[in-house]
Amino acid sequence: MKPTIKDVAKKSGVSIATVSFVINNSKPVSVETRNRVLKAIKSLNFRPSNSARDLVTGKTGNIGFILTDDHFLRTEPFYTRIFLGTEFEARSEGYYILLTTIKRDFKETDNLPRFIIDRNVDGVIVAGKVPHCFIERLSASNLPAVFIDYIPPKNDYPMVLIDNIQGALMATNHLISLGHTNIAFIGGGTEHPSWVDRLKGYKQALESSNIPIKNSLIVANDKFQGRQNGFNSAKMLFSKKNNITAVFAANDAMAIGVLKYLRDNGKRVPQDVSLIGFDDIEADLMLSPTLSTIRVPKLELGTEALKLLVNVIKSKKSLSKKILVPVELIIRESTSIYSPK
Amino acid sequence: MKPTIKDVAKKSGVSIATVSFVINNSKPVSVETRNRVLKAIKSLNFRPSNSARDLVTGKTGNIGFILTDDHFLRTEPFYTRIFLGTEFEARSEGYYILLTTIKRDFKETDNLPRFIIDRNVDGVIVAGKVPHCFIERLSASNLPAVFIDYIPPKNDYPMVLIDNIQGALMATNHLISLGHTNIAFIGGGTEHPSWVDRLKGYKQALESSNIPIKNSLIVANDKFQGRQNGFNSAKMLFSKKNNITAVFAANDAMAIGVLKYLRDNGKRVPQDVSLIGFDDIEADLMLSPTLSTIRVPKLELGTEALKLLVNVIKSKKSLSKKILVPVELIIRESTSIYSPK
DNA sequence: ATGAAAGCGCTAACAT
DNA sequence: ATGTTAGCGCTTTCAT
Numbered sequence: 134m135k136p137t138i139k140d141v142a143k144k145s146g147v148s149i150a151t152v153s154f155v156i157n158n159s160k161p162v163s164v165e166t167r168n169r170v171l172k173a174i175k176s177l178n179f180r181p182s183n184s185a186r187d188l189v190t191g192k193t194g195n196i197g198f199i200l201t202d203d204h205f206l207r208t209e210p211f212y213t214r215i216f217l218g219t220e221f222e223a224r225s226e227g228y229y230i231l232l233t234t235i236k237r238d239f240k241e242t243d244n245l246p247r248f249i250i251d252r253n254v255d256g257v258i259v260a261g262k263v264p265h266c267f268i269e270r271l272s273a274s275n276l277p278a279v280f281i282d283y284i285p286p287k288n289d290y291p292m293v294l295i296d297n298i299q300g301a302l303m304a305t306n307h308l309i310s311l312g313h314t315n316i317a318f319i320g321g322g323t324e325h326p327s328w329v330d331r332l333k334g335y336k337q338a339l340e341s342s343n344i345p346i347k348n349s350l351i352v353a354n355d356k357f358q359g360r361q362n363g364f365n366s367a368k369m370l371f372s373k374k375n376n377i378t379a380v381f382a383a384n385d386a387m388a389i390g391v392l393k394y395l396r397d398n399g400k401r402v403p404q405d406v407s408l409i410g411f412d413d414i415e416a417d418l419m420l421s422p423t424l425s426t427i428r429v430p431k432l433e434l435g436t437e438a439l440k441l442l443v444n445v446i447k448s449k450k451s452l453s454k455k456i457l458v459p460v461e462l463i464i465r466e467s468t469s470i471y472s473p474k
Numbered sequence: 475m476k477p478t479i480k481d482v483a484k485k486s487g488v489s490i491a492t493v494s495f496v497i498n499n500s501k502p503v504s505v506e507t508r509n510r511v512l513k514a515i516k517s518l519n520f521r522p523s524n525s526a527r528d529l530v531t532g533k534t535g536n537i538g539f540i541l542t543d544d545h546f547l548r549t550e551p552f553y554t555r556i557f558l559g560t561e562f563e564a565r566s567e568g569y570y571i572l573l574t575t576i577k578r579d580f581k582e583t584d585n586l587p588r589f590i591i592d593r594n595v596d597g598v599i600v601a602g603k604v605p606h607c608f609i610e611r612l613s614a615s616n617l618p619a620v621f622i623d624y625i626p627p628k629n630d631y632p633m634v635l636i637d638n639i640q641g642a643l644m645a646t647n648h649l650i651s652l653g654h655t656n657i658a659f660i661g662g663g664t665e666h667p668s669w670v671d672r673l674k675g676y677k678q679a680l681e682s683s684n685i686p687i688k689n690s691l692i693v694a695n696d697k698f699q700g701r702q703n704g705f706n707s708a709k710m711l712f713s714k715k716n717n718i719t720a721v722f723a724a725n726d727a728m729a730i731g732v733l734k735y736l737r738d739n740g741k742r743v744p745q746d747v748s749l750i751g752f753d754d755i756e757a758d759l760m761l762s763p764t765l766s767t768i769r770v771p772k773l774e775l776g777t778e779a780l781k782l783l784v785n786v787i788k789s790k791k792s793l794s795k796k797i798l799v800p801v802e803l804i805i806r807e808s809t810s811i812y813s814p815k
Numbered sequence: 816a817t818g819a820a821a822g823c824g825c826t827a828a829c830a831t
Numbered sequence: 832a833t834g835t836t837a838g839c840g841c842t843t844t845c846a847t
Contacts, residue, residue: 135593137824148834153826160827163832180592184534185824187525189839195570202558206551206756213547213554220574224588229536232573233561247565251521252476415547478840489818494842501843504816526840530823 136177145173156181195229196442197248197257202234204261208359209386209414211431212260215281218435219258226443228255239264249274256442259283260435262325279442281434284326291445291454293438297327300427300460301334304381304409307425307462309342312471313379313407315350319366319391320383322355331383331411349375353383363390371398378406378471385410385426392420392467403469413463422466429460477518486514497522536570537783538589538598543575545602549700550727550755552772553601556622559776560599567784569596580605590615597783600624601776603666620783622775625667632786632795634779638668641768641801642675645722645750648766648803650683653812654720654748656691660707660732661724663696672724672752690716694724704731712739719747719812726751726767733761733808744810754804763807770801 138156142149147166154160155170162170173179187193198219204212220230231254233246248254249271256277259268268285271278280292308316318335321328332353339346352366363382367390370377382388388410395402402408402422413428437456445452479497483490488507495501496511503511514520528534539560545553561571572595574587589595590612597618600609609626612619621633649657659676662669673694680687693707704723708731711718723729729751736743743749743763754769778797786793 139824149825150827150835151833154833157826161832166832182529182824183592183594184525184528185839186826187839188523188529188824188841189826191839193525205558206554208549208551208756210547210549216573217543217546217575229572229589229594231570232557234558248570251524253524253570415549480840490841491819491843492817495817498842502816507816523840526823527842528823529825529840530842532823 135182136179138179138181140177141170141173141179144177145169193253193255194227195231195248195254196223196439197246197254198230198232198260199246199257199263200234200260201237201239201263203237203358205234207386209412211412211414211429214431215260215435215438218432219439220435221432222436222439226439228439228443235263235267237264239267241266241270245270245274249276252276256446258438258442259285260438277442277445279438279445281438282327289453291441291452291456293434293441293456293458295327295429295434296457296459297330298334298337300411300429301331301381301383302338303460303462304411304427305335305338306342307464307468308379308381308407308409309338309344311379311407311468314344314471315376316344316379316381317350317370317377318353318381318383319363319370319387320351320353321362321387323353324355328353328355328383335381347375349373350377359384359386360390360393363387363392364394365390367391367394371395371400379468380406380408382408382410385412385414385424388424388426388467389420392424402467404472407468407471409468425465425468426463427460428463430458433458476523477520479520479522481518482511482514482520485518486510534594534596535568536572536589536595537564537780538587538595539571539573539601540587540598540604541575541601542578542580542604544578544699546575548727550753552753552755552770555772556601556776556779559773560780561776562773563777563780567780569780569784576604576608578605580608582607582611586611586615590617593617597787599779599783600626601779618783618786620779620786622779623668630794632782632793632797634775634782634797634799636668636770636775637798637800638671639675639678641752641770642672642722642724643679644801644803645752645768646676646679647683648805648809649720649722649748649750650679650685652720652748652809655685655812656717657685657720657722658691658711658718659694659722659724660704660711660728661692661694662703662728664694665696669694669696669724676722688716690714691718700725700727701731701734704728704733705735706731708732708735712736712741720809721747721749723749723751726753726755726765729765729767729808730761733765743808745813748809748812750809766806766809767804768801769804771799774799 138149138152141152152170154162155167183194200212223230231248258279260281262283265286278290280290320332323329336346352369357365380391382391388408395406400406410424410426413426479490479493482493493511495503496508524535539557541553564571572589599620601622603624606627619631621631661673664670677687693710698706721732723732729749736747741747751765751767754767
């Protein structure tokens with residue numbers, strides 16, 4: 134049978150209260166008793182029962198991690214890495230993570246994740262864009278929550294966000310510094326804050342270098358997803374004659390699509406066109422040339438979110454703090470100096 | 475405050491025992507009392523506390539899901555789909571899933587997942603290949619466990635496996651039925667049972683059609699992973715002159731690598747070379763031609779494993795049942811009739 | 816068919 | 832600094 138706190142108490146000749154104090158560091162215990170208790174714990178291989186502890190503290194020791202199924206199943210290990218960051222940090226904080234997905238088109242009548250209904254989590258982390266009606270329902274549940282990489286409509290809730298504007302500035306400035314002026318932007322729709330900010334950064338960079346912003350060089354819609362989007366957008370841009378010498382794709386998935394289009398159509402990267410992405414997904418090893426990009430510290434997004442959530446849970450305050458995680462310019466093979474033919 | 479069983483008892487004018495009987499269907503309760511209790515539960519929005527219940531039953535209501543980090547982060551959403559199957563089934567069985575990764579090179583001295591150390595799961599599901607020393611440690615923990623898509627060395631433990639031989643037979647026979655006879659096999663190493671079986675099926679198919687097995691047409695090593703492996707293996711095969719007209723790649727990731735190699739080297743698929751994979755991963759939409767393959771029902775692997783584990787947990791018997799999940803031939807564009815030039 | 820009550824393993828207030 | 836003890840919310844045995 135699993136040893137209990139009683140066994141430890143008996144073995145070390147103290148009361149169960151003292152054992153509890155030692156386990157939780159909740160009251161001063163003399164060094165020698167503490168050592169005796171610790172020894173007993175070790176020799177019995179004692180672990181406090183979660184359910185007993187949770188029952189009396191009213192906590193669950195669990196944290197829910199929620200994202201849409203399409204995000205979870207994405208080809209690029211973006212959200213899975215974020216999850217890993219969260220799970221990793223959870224270990225050291227003593228929490229368990231319950232991962233669940235909701236449908237991309239979560240309906241008002243759909244069930245909330247079971248751990249919310251049963252209130253079997255102390256808080257939840259929401260990663261990526263989720264339907265508004267889900268957020269409303271979550272809100273109504275009054276659970277502490279932290280959002281990663283998405284700004285919920287009401288903009289309360291603590292968030293961990295990517296510094297998208299800064300990243301887009303860095304990417305675009307990198308191309309500018311290489312001598313490019315005809316720089317295209319390929320992005321997603323306008324309903325995700327990230328796409329909006331990455332476009333904003335692109336425009337800001339051009340402006341500060343006094344390069345005119347041409348709408349004909351900007352394609353931003355979300356009729357398609359990821360690579361397919363990049364491919365189609367590139368087709369739209371390059372089928373017209375507009376002497377594009379560099380492309381900033383708002384994420385790596387799209388950049389890979391662009392790359393594919395350019396290859397299929399006899400344009401060399403970076404000789405004819407420089408290409409930079411965003412995210413630094415663990416791209417295909419086979420990708421050639423390797424992609425210059427803006428690195429998003431995915432693990433860090435996850436760890437920061439967990440820390441933030443634990444703070445909220447412990448402080449009971451609903452601080453609506455925003456953490457902006459810095460990004461990094463990664464120069465690889467797909468960008469090079471502008472050299473007109 | 476969260477309502478308790480007491481509130482329900484009070485509201486419906488019965489004892490908490492009766493409420494418990496209703497909740498768990500553990501003793502006959504008269505229809506009218508049952509209805510009264512049910513009404514009270516609903517009106518109070520009562521949910522039994524997991525920790526209280528777990529404390530008295532000695533269960534945790536949790537199941538651990540373990541895989542190596544590289545599997546979890548794989549480009550192809552293979553294991554993530556399996557997880558989703560498990561998680562889905564867990565919902566209806568009333569379990570929560572604690573997902574955690576271990577390192578691909580898990581060392582003897584590494585910590586076991588926390589939920590095992592703390593015994594905070596009633597059982598675990600292990601997906602994909604994991605280090606032997608991990609399995610030994612898991613074994614020592616005496617937790618019920620089920621393996622998915624991997625046969626642990628000692629071969630005890632219940633397993634949910636893919637019918638690899640059957641799948642490889644179907645794939646190879648498909649190529650044979652199209653008139654191909656010079657069929658190459660590209661696989662992984664020999665230390666994963668799946669690779670071994672897929673090769674076995676390939677050979678069996680050739681034999682039953684009286685096509686000689688040529689070792690020169692077989693490449694099976696795991697110096698590289700996934701696509702890269704396929705690419706390199708294809709290079710090895712096609713740089714010699716051996717009139718290969720069809721390739722069976724032991725998984726889709728490798729098949730995509732093969733496809734890439736063939737494209738880069740002016741071979742058309744399927745006109746010059748037919749290509750079939752295995753797994754039916756949600757391949758790149760941009761893949762052209764679309765890949766014929768053997769579909770592995772990934773969600774089903776996950777759901778079956780959970781059902782099996784729950785059985786083991788409930789029956790307390792360590793039945794070492796093996797479930798062989800059937801696969802399906804999916805014919806798409808990458809395979810066509812052999813037509814010599 | 817229903818109820819009373821013991822007790823699961825722990826925390827924390829109170830007592831010493 | 833350490834011990835005693837009352838619960839936390841539930842399941843389950845034993846009465847009725």
